[in-house]
Amino acid sequence: MLDDDLVLRGRHVMTVCNACRYCEQYCPVFPALEQRRQFEAVDLTYLANLCHNCGECLYACQFAPPHEFGINVPMVLSEVRARSYEAYAWPPTLGRAFASHAFRTSLVALGLIVSMLLLVSMARPEAVWSSDGSADFYGVIPHAAMVGLFGTVSLFVLISLGISGWRFWRDVRQSAGAASGSLRDAVRDALTLRHLHGAGRDCTSNLEMRLPWRRWFHHCTFYGFLLCMASTTVAAIYHSVFGWHAPYSYSSVPVLLGAAGGFGLVIGPLGLAALGQTRDPSLGHEESGGLDTVFLGLLFLTSLTGLALLVLRHSTLMGILLVVHLAVVLVLLLTLPYGKFVHGLYRVLALIRYHGER
Amino acid sequence: MTQKPDYDVAVVGGGNAALCAAIAARRSGARVVVLERAPYELRGGNSRHTRNFRCLHATPGQYLTGTYSEEEFLSDLRSVNGGAIDETIARVAIRRSETCPEWMAREGVRFQAALHGTLQLGRTNLFFLGGGKALMNSYYASAERLGIDVLYDADVVDLRLPGGHFDSVDVRHNGTLKTIRAASAVIASGGFEANLEWLREVWGDAAKNFIVRGTPHNTGVPLKRMLEAGAQPIGDSRECHAIAVDARAPKFDGGIVTRLDCLPFGIVVNALGQRFYDEGEDMWPKRYAIWGKLIARQPGQIAYSIVDAKSANAFMPSVFPPVVTASIPELAARLTLPAGALEATIDGFNCAVRPGTLDLSALDDCRTEGLSPDKTHWAQRLDAPPYWAYPLRPGITFTYLGLKVDERTRVLMSDGRPAANVYAAGEVMAGNILLKGYLAGFGMTIGTVFGRIAGEEAARHA
Numbered sequence: 001m002l003d004d005d006l007v008l009r010g011r012h013v014m015t016v017c018n019a020c021r022y023c024e025q026y027c028p029v030f031p032a033l034e035q036r037r038q039f040e041a042v043d044l045t046y047l048a049n050l051c052h053n054c055g056e057c058l059y060a061c062q063f064a065p066p067h068e069f070g071i072n073v074p075m076v077l078s079e080v081r082a083r084s085y086e087a088y089a090w091p092p093t094l095g096r097a098f099a100s101h102a103f104r105t106s107l108v109a110l111g112l113i114v115s116m117l118l119l120v121s122m123a124r125p126e127a128v129w130s131s132d133g134s135a136d137f138y139g140v141i142p143h144a145a146m147v148g149l150f151g152t153v154s155l156f157v158l159i160s161l162g163i164s165g166w167r168f169w170r171d172v173r174q175s176a177g178a179a180s181g182s183l184r185d186a187v188r189d190a191l192t193l194r195h196l197h198g199a200g201r202d203c204t205s206n207l208e209m210r211l212p213w214r215r216w217f218h219h220c221t222f223y224g225f226l227l228c229m230a231s232t233t234v235a236a237i238y239h240s241v242f243g244w245h246a247p248y249s250y251s252s253v254p255v256l257l258g259a260a261g262g263f264g265l266v267i268g269p270l271g272l273a274a275l276g277q278t279r280d281p282s283l284g285h286e287e288s289g290g291l292d293t294v295f296l297g298l299l300f301l302t303s304l305t306g307l308a309l310l311v312l313r314h315s316t317l318m319g320i321l322l323v324v325h326l327a328v329v330l331v332l333l334l335t336l337p338y339g340k341f342v343h344g345l346y347r348v349l350a351l352i353r354y355h356g357e358r
Numbered sequence: 359m360t361q362k363p364d365y366d367v368a369v370v371g372g373g374n375a376a377l378c379a380a381i382a383a384r385r386s387g388a389r390v391v392v393l394e395r396a397p398y399e400l401r402g403g404n405s406r407h408t409r410n411f412r413c414l415h416a417t418p419g420q421y422l423t424g425t426y427s428e429e430e431f432l433s434d435l436r437s438v439n440g441g442a443i444d445e446t447i448a449r450v451a452i453r454r455s456e457t458c459p460e461w462m463a464r465e466g467v468r469f470q471a472a473l474h475g476t477l478q479l480g481r482t483n484l485f486f487l488g489g490g491k492a493l494m495n496s497y498y499a500s501a502e503r504l505g506i507d508v509l510y511d512a513d514v515v516d517l518r519l520p521g522g523h524f525d526s527v528d529v530r531h532n533g534t535l536k537t538i539r540a541a542s543a544v545i546a547s548g549g550f551e552a553n554l555e556w557l558r559e560v561w562g563d564a565a566k567n568f569i570v571r572g573t574p575h576n577t578g579v580p581l582k583r584m585l586e587a588g589a590q591p592i593g594d595s596r597e598c599h600a601i602a603v604d605a606r607a608p609k610f611d612g613g614i615v616t617r618l619d620c621l622p623f624g625i626v627v628n629a630l631g632q633r634f635y636d637e638g639e640d641m642w643p644k645r646y647a648i649w650g651k652l653i654a655r656q657p658g659q660i661a662y663s664i665v666d667a668k669s670a671n672a673f674m675p676s677v678f679p680p681v682v683t684a685s686i687p688e689l690a691a692r693l694t695l696p697a698g699a700l701e702a703t704i705d706g707f708n709c710a711v712r713p714g715t716l717d718l719s720a721l722d723d724c725r726t727e728g729l730s731p732d733k734t735h736w737a738q739r740l741d742a743p744p745y746w747a748y749p750l751r752p753g754i755t756f757t758y759l760g761l762k763v764d765e766r767t768r769v770l771m772s773d774g775r776p777a778a779n780v781y782a783a784g785e786v787m788a789g790n791i792l793l794k795g796y797l798a799g800f801g802m803t804i805g806t807v808f809g810r811i812a813g814e815e816a817a818r819h820a
Binding site: 015016018019020021022023024025026031034037056057059060061062063064065066067068069199200201207208 | 399400406407409466468470471473474475487488489490491492495496499608611613614615671674675676677
């Protein structure tokens with residue numbers, strides 16, 4: 001899974017950390033490594049997915065480069081983490097395609113999906129190219145086609161994430177230490193991003209610059225995503241249970257949820273991308289092939305096209321906007337198991353493990 | 359003295375004492391320059407490798423348990439120094455340590471609970487979150503905010519003190535020699551433990567086998583120049599804090615991770631395969647700092663700590679792997695020790711072990727009888743293979759030879775009178791309080807307390 005060189009480097013770093021322990025109270029990585037004396041690939045994978053990739057331990061390290069020990073925990077763990085995303089992706093072919101050519105693969109997927117949606121709407125081309133102002137989404141893409149398409153993709157994504165998560169958990173359980181876990185504590189840590197401000201203040205991504213932005217932009221992104229999912233779910237219930245059909249008014253629950261989520265998903269990804277530009281490069285970079293950027297880009301496009309659709313749903317552009325929005329969402333869904341999104345899954349699993357062995 | 363000084367206060371050094379002095383002086387209104395010999399990445403002197411600070415406290419705090427009184431602190435200090443200390447200056451260090459945490463926190467320093475494996479220090483010592491380098495980062499960030507000039511790679515080559523009055527300091531900085539004038543100076547440049555030549559003058563050829571645990575930049579040049587200029591020395595030049603470190607450690611800057619905690623769990627033999635000191639005298643870190651000098655007196659300045667499978671997981675993991683073998687003759691061969699002698703030592707030791715109940719948390723009754731030297735606690739037979747061995751060298755942490763000062767940190771000249779405008783803080787004057795022995799975290803207490811005093815005094819003078 002990890003190549004020998006990476007395991008050797010990771011082992012060297014962890015061995016020095018285990019003999020030093022000064023960083024013990026920054027985050028869970030250190031208490032977890034202190035419970036081990038051997039550092040194999042599974043141990044490194046576990047520790048890497050506990051790491052939130054801030055810079056506290058690097059800047060505090062008396063053995064950081066140019067010291068001959070050359071200790072850089074965030075860097076080596078970010079490499080291990082990137083390898084683990086690739087290694088656990090299912091099916092592996094798709095994982096590799098996205099990992100090595102994220103942008104190209106996503107673009108091809110987007111093209112394919114747009115063509116497919118246009119094909120579906122061939123029956124009434126005028127609904128796509130010049131909408132009549134009635135905001136009749138299902139006049140463009142029939143409801144059955146929409147449900148069928150999204151249902152299939154969502155099912156595939158859930159299966160894929162399930163398999164990845166299971167394989168990760170199976171490996172991480174082999175790492176020495178107690179075997180039980182605590183889902184409640186892990187979820188609480190994840191929802192509050194506790195370990196980005198674990199030591200009482202926000203963590204630093206540059207020497208002595210403890211700013212809350214990384215945490216807040218992540219919250220905007222994550223909770224924005226959740227609100228959009230909630231909006232879709234409420235709309236599905238309206239449609240299938242109550243027979244209330246879209247478009248919904250501006251003051252309706254699905255629109256309010258979707259708009260709030262959409263704003264979060266505009267601000268969050270933009271902020272995170274901007275922070276990425278100013279980050280200290282010595283903290284390491286996870287993206288192999290640009291899937292980080294693609295993930296943020298797709299989140300941003302999802303919300304942007306969604307909000308545009310909301311505002312312009314009574315205009316002639318509605319049809320084409322709907323096609324583009326649905327295509328972007330489908331590509332986003334498709335890339336979830338192969339990109340940055342999985343960090344949430346593995347982080348929670350690693351935290352479950354962590355709270356179990358404490 | 360016709361030229362106007364460039365600064366009010368020049369601080370020679372860039373570690374804890376230096377930055378405390380610089381910040382205190384700046385907060386008293388002085389224009390301050392810090393002359394740090396190390397490059398930016400390795401700034402902070404030996405403080406970079408520290409982790410805590412011993413301090414007086416009357417009530418338990420967020421990170422400190424219990425209480426630590428002035429009298430207890432003083433008696434701890436007396437016990438490591440064999441009784442005789444300068445009580446006046448020791449009491450200044452102890453009393454003023456109480457207000458330091460608050461001052462440090464104001465400069466951005468953060469703290470944490472005692473680390474795993476050092477819980478015995480949780481009552482007396484306050485730990486820096488992330489350790490000494492994080493502490494120094496906070497101080498340097500504060501210095502920058504306050505407008506203190508910091509010169510990195512600033513190698514002090516000379517100090518001018520005509521008639522005991524500081525005038526200027528010559529530094530080599532970015533390849534050019536420059537003279538910096540200041541109204542007063544704080545010497546906070548540490549000891550001479552990284553000056554291999556000076557160590558050789560003191561320790562002879564043995565010095566070549568010493569490992570320097572800290573920064574390579576503590577060459578003691580400012581100390582030497584001050585002594586040449588007529589400052590009064592204090593402390594024995596042979597006295598130093600030296601522990602047993604792994605012989606495979608880097609020559610400089612190996613810091614905390616090269617120390618070995620396994621000594622009390624087994625036996626320690628020299629190059630002749632013989633034991634030479636009671637490994638069970640006390641649990642570390644109490645007798646931590648005697649082993650460096652013990653090994654320095656052994657042939658070739660090398661020793662080997664040997665434990666067996668019973669204790670293999672009882673001590674802190676270290677950076678370098680142990681030499682592991684299934685038998686004692688094999689171990690002797692791997693360590694190139696005389697096989698017969700090592701076997702005889704271990705056989706003799708095993709026969710001398712008296713029955714007892716092992717208790718690592720106390721001075722237990724597991725001891726040997728009839729050996730010279732005996733192992734007085736935690737003596738267990740070495741009979742459970744595999745055997746583990748670690749090679750040991752003296753690891754020098756800091757030296758005690760320094761500048762004599764009064765309680766205001768004014769440097770005393772050989773005539774006994776204080777220099778008009780030169781102050782000293784930190785390791786360079788630790789010999790005023792520490793004669794031998796060491797108390798964990800006390801070096802940082804000395805640096806912080808006397809750094810602050812020196813900074814305030816120097817600013818007042820300017």
